[in-house]
Amino acid sequence: MSGGINQLFTRISDCPDFGKLLLRLTLGGLLLFHGQFKVVHGVSGIAHMLTAKGLPGYIAYGAYIGEIVAPVMVIIGLMARPAAFIIAVNMVVATLLVKTGAFWHRTDVGAWSLETEAFYLLGALAIMFSGAGKYTLVRDARLQ
Template identity: 30%
Template structure:
């Protein structure tokens, strides 16, 4: 955990390579920054949620990948999906990789989306096989609710996303502004170029 925070602080001061961004992307910068940097107390709550959901979900992915054939036969087959072994691996990697992304706050929307997707399928599987049994559904719904909360609220400011993405957006805005200034100057220079006028001799 200490290494994760150390990497986060390093990311805050890391220089970003400049490149010319599309105008639509720079227009979204304020909304993205608001998504990534809520207040300190809200960010602390999101950090606790990320660590809890991520840490508890990791072992579910590890269990699936430890014996994917057993998971495919027990759970995936009941959904009548083709290639059950493929979906068993997909669920295992989604939970394992998604958990680490959520814990680190790195590409958090993708990690939260991966966890939400697997938990949605798990909830459907439990309902289709056991009905609305709260003792079977409660854990799945808790994971699903927490993952969706992270997806819609963002990782908070204590995350890699909050340390890296706003800096990238700021750099892109500077590049876009400088490109616009240069383009305007080029047009002015072209208008200021004298055009020679030639007179044809009269017969």
């Protein structure tokens, strides 16, 4: 009986390209909120953290690429793999900059303190390794 239910569910839900679209829209869409915040409030806070660690403050402007340009590219499917890589690098840098030492910490409700960062990083890697799929505004020449 369970085999039949599994086969039926697999038959009606076997839509990997739609799954890729959902992942792209979710990752890119949610990351744009972070980018929009930086457009409104600037990146001076990030620049201060960078200079405190001995790095040049102008690196903070990379947040605009990692949180606006790359997410838009992921959403529309334009060079989604390289854009996802940029998001992944952005997340590693942001995590090391803001949450160094929090790897083993948990929140007051028992959640992992880095779960949001992990979602963005692993979601970006999933897109990088699986590609955009066929539902994009910009078609990959390989898929035509």
